[in-house]
Amino acid sequence: MAAQKSAHAQPPASERPHPDTSRRNQRSRRAIYDAALALVAEVGYPKTTIEGIAARAGVGKQTIYRWWSSKADVLLEAFLDLGAQAAQAAGQETYAIPDTGDLAADLKAVLRATVDELRDPTFEAPSRALAAEGIVDEQFGREFVATLLEPSLQLYVDRLRAAQDAGQVRAEVDPRIALELFVSPLAQRWLQHTAPISHAYTDTLVDYALHGLAPR
Amino acid sequence: MAAQKSAHAQPPASERPHPDTSRRNQRSRRAIYDAALALVAEVGYPKTTIEGIAARAGVGKQTIYRWWSSKADVLLEAFLDLGAQAAQAAGQETYAIPDTGDLAADLKAVLRATVDELRDPTFEAPSRALAAEGIVDEQFGREFVATLLEPSLQLYVDRLRAAQDAGQVRAEVDPRIALELFVSPLAQRWLQHTAPISHAYTDTLVDYALHGLAPR
Amino acid sequence: MAAQKSAHAQPPASERPHPDTSRRNQRSRRAIYDAALALVAEVGYPKTTIEGIAARAGVGKQTIYRWWSSKADVLLEAFLDLGAQAAQAAGQETYAIPDTGDLAADLKAVLRATVDELRDPTFEAPSRALAAEGIVDEQFGREFVATLLEPSLQLYVDRLRAAQDAGQVRAEVDPRIALELFVSPLAQRWLQHTAPISHAYTDTLVDYALHGLAPR
Amino acid sequence: MAAQKSAHAQPPASERPHPDTSRRNQRSRRAIYDAALALVAEVGYPKTTIEGIAARAGVGKQTIYRWWSSKADVLLEAFLDLGAQAAQAAGQETYAIPDTGDLAADLKAVLRATVDELRDPTFEAPSRALAAEGIVDEQFGREFVATLLEPSLQLYVDRLRAAQDAGQVRAEVDPRIALELFVSPLAQRWLQHTAPISHAYTDTLVDYALHGLAPR
């Protein structure tokens, strides 16, 4: 018995009680991802139910409960998978912010692209749902941040470090905080509908952040 | 002479929220506010139910449905009422950011106070719940922003305008955008648990925002 | 006051806690009767509600609760009033079974008329409703029987007594029981839908009842 | 190969009563029967609620709604089941009226037993409730008659036919009508509380019915 058990290399599978991953039906898993994303897009997150996902995926409810712990968990994995697929389709590495030597230009370019992405309805519905869930459920929020948000932010850290090395950003500045000056305003406007977002807006953010509000 | 039947004309049904405000039972309304806030604090927003609020308030469910359209709506009004009470208790005008002539110091003071408030469990639970609801439900989000968020942000606009008049902030800066440089990072860290918040952190934000990231 | 009061011949008004009858709004009363009968005919007794009657009559709910103790009570009075109106419209006394000297013929004629009446939709819905209520609520049932049913049955008792005097019915027969031989079967078929009713059927009942089942 | 979505073909929805009888939980079914009968006996039919039955049976409401269409439906089945159990407990055939050769005596005996049964509180409450429901709801009434009433009446038909063969009842008499001469009066007195019932009363009914009211 023990021999059989050890035969399976436990994958990442942090600490959820996943049964034998090797027996998992991949067809079902994909169908569940598709159904979850489709439903969130069509009827919204609150009206998306596990029963609805199961029915649409042509899957028993237990198959969902066996592998995921909650609706949010399903959606998070589905969304990550969607990103992985998109990345794979795009083929190459986009996991870095370009470095042309002009920090302002590079940041503006990336933020403009981000604005466009935030407006893509395919990404909007699940992103909002996951963010909202994370706000109320701290446990889930930390997972959401760790797997989805922080990796993106790290790219800014890297770019700002390079800028520090090039003398374009003061050395004593903490890049992890610095990036928030332009990323967080955009995030808040989008998430909370506090004001519209646009390319001009993010350009302005970069300028303000780099040169400050005070007279020089 | 014969009995005249009223035409049973349905009111347009679009404007249906409040039947007749004057006949409203104020005791019930207060009990509902108290119950909603208490439950959200005790068991969390998702486990707070309209049924539970009604039971705790000693009120019929219909009394809630008659005056509010959703759980979120109840909580928003309860929270606004809480703020109004607190303001009234404080007695005096606190509806402005102090202006000592030192912009940096004033902003840091206000943000430190905000950090403390965000950690107050009485405010935390309902704030998070309302924010989360507003993220997924745009309609509600706009109401949340208009009644709760924007009035606070306007105070920063006012203070920044004064600073511009005093020559401490560049004249061409848009105060509505400028304030986001230090407010949004704090908001995001708190809302999304992306990183811890502290007085030192908000102090840093103010410094970065005022003087920029680039060398001077 | 007392003078006014005595002006109204107290109807049955057994022992319900009626307030000052003289102040009663007759227009409202009629409207309530009409509404009750119309609703029972249109939507059926179970879906007829006091709120519905009040709304349709253009009357406050309290006006109903002030004068009647239950939905069944309203309907009973409305039905009695309907009968009174019908009797008044017919003008003359029909409160006796004809006595042509031929008992069988007289009974058959009356029962045929009863069959026709039972098929009149105006009478059917409220009659059934009242009967059903009386079956489950003994208190109400006794009132129903006393005011509506027994007076009709008494007519048969009278006619059978006359027949006994004429030697057409055996002297030792109890008329109150005898009448049930042909009345109850019709009542049961109609009430419980156990079988269809017709003129031929009631004719047969009279023959069987008068001459018995056994060979002569 | 791609996930095949089922067409979501709604079953006609007309034939919706029973999902899959084989998966039915028999323990729950019995508990529901017991609870329904007990509640009707204890608090009366109108105060018996589906919610109450479910609670008392330790069952979810949906389990009731899944298998029955109404409170009356539950009670009808519960009552039928009670009869079936009683019959099984009695062990032997009681599905016939005894035939001693003396028709009058046989009928009197059966009717006396019926009188006793009608007074048994265990039977009285549900019987009345079902009868009342059937009076107002024709659909249900027909089911009630077909499953509960008619089978009993058929026993009288059989006995009367035997009596006709033995020359104790006239050949041209319709047994289905004849039986009503003594059964319906009893039914009406009991159902509508028009008059008390007793052994003497039913004896009289049999005599009147067999020999007629007219002089011989």
Next chain:
DNA sequence: AGATAATCGAGACGGTACGTCGCGTCTTGGA
């Protein structure tokens, strides 16, 4: 190749909450 055991689809189950309807009581404002 067959045995064996986990996963699969389906969906019944005990529950909780939903949002609605109607009860019977109580309050109010206009006639």
Next chain:
DNA sequence: TCCAAGACGCGACGTACCGTCTCGATTATCT
């Protein structure tokens, strides 16, 4: 002074999903 209008506390309605639990009927690896 009435009385229509309707808010109120309450309780039940019938529905939707929850998460758990059986059911056969496939799989899919391991003998």
